């Protein structure tokens with residue numbers, strides 16, 4: 001079997017034929033070149049309006065990189081014709097294997113983009129002896145296509161999340177779909193201002209916003225206002241993940257401050273390296289950490305008291321009746337506000353201020369999976385970390401949509417990976 005036969009089987013183009021396939025030895029490596037020519041009597045198509053027209057002239061041959069075969073780079077070689085289009089003037093013909101001025105064939109770009117879901121862009125570039133830039137362009141192409149073809153019907157639940165990126169306080173707003181049938185990233189907004197979420201709803205459309213049944217978000221006031229206005233039929237839930245994050249932040253503050261005070265007073269450093277003991281869920285602690293936590297709990301420290309308050313709050317989520325959950329919440333807030341722990345008191349005041357939205361959790365129970373936002377948040381953070389080389393917002397946005405967007409791909413006769 002010849003390479004030409006394989007190509008004819010897997011990657012045939014109407015109106016074009018593979019003329020011959022040959023080896024070319026370059027200084028660094030051996031490459032495979034497949035020469036393409038137009039089918040006899042076929043007319044070139046205008047690259048702008050895609051309609052066929054009379055030929056004008058032929059340009060010098062160009063090379064288009066295709067999917068490598070057995071580690072050897074494969075190139076299509078073709079001399080593009082120019083069309084004298086009655087509508088658009090003289091134009092280069094449209095080529096079915098590559099877009100515009102692209103050096104990569106569309107098939108190869110999809111191939112690289114698919115690998116870029118499993119490996120970092122740098123790793124893909126190294127594995128296939130290509131450049132980071134080619135991988136980036138390929139992913140960008142896949143994301144642009146996928147975003148243009150994504151199906152937005154039937155979205156019932158969404159989650160609003162924010163993520164810090166870069167140093168300093170640069171935040172992104174992320175909107176996820178969190179239905180049981182489909183969990184994916186729907187939208188990314190640069191920054192986190194009052195207008196950001198409004199932009200999402202504007203793009204999402206009135207009809208779809210009105211069809212939303214559940215929305216999860218944090219307690220950020222501008223977001224709450226926008227959600228109340230744009231999706232007033234949905235049950236708005238303050239999600240568990242964000243509340244736990246607030247509690248963790250508060251006990252971390254108490255611990256850090258106390259550690260400093262103890263050190264200043266010359267006490268033995270009981271609190272150093274205890275950060276994770278206090279922040280992790282007890283069932284996730286290792287045996288050694290478990291013993292250390294037990295030791296730590298013997299001290300009547302502020303950190304320990306705040307830890308116990310946080311652990312106590314976990315019972316809130318176990319209620320089924322909103323009434324009793326509300327009673328629990330009130331008691332918890334009262335107790336916390338009587339404590340001397342300022343960071344926790346702040347959280348308690350915040351929770352009390354959003355009592356109704358918090359209790360919505362019980363109205364949505366069973367219909368909303370609580371871990372969705374957290375799971376997507378973790379994945380998004382991982383993508384941002386893996387994408388360490390991204391200097392620009394645009395590249396990061398592309399990476400997030402690519403890994404978390406569950407974007408569709410075009411139907412093809414053969415997938416090369």
Ligand SMILES: [Zn+2]
Pocket residue numbers: 046047048049050051085086087088089091
């Ligand atoms: Zn035209």
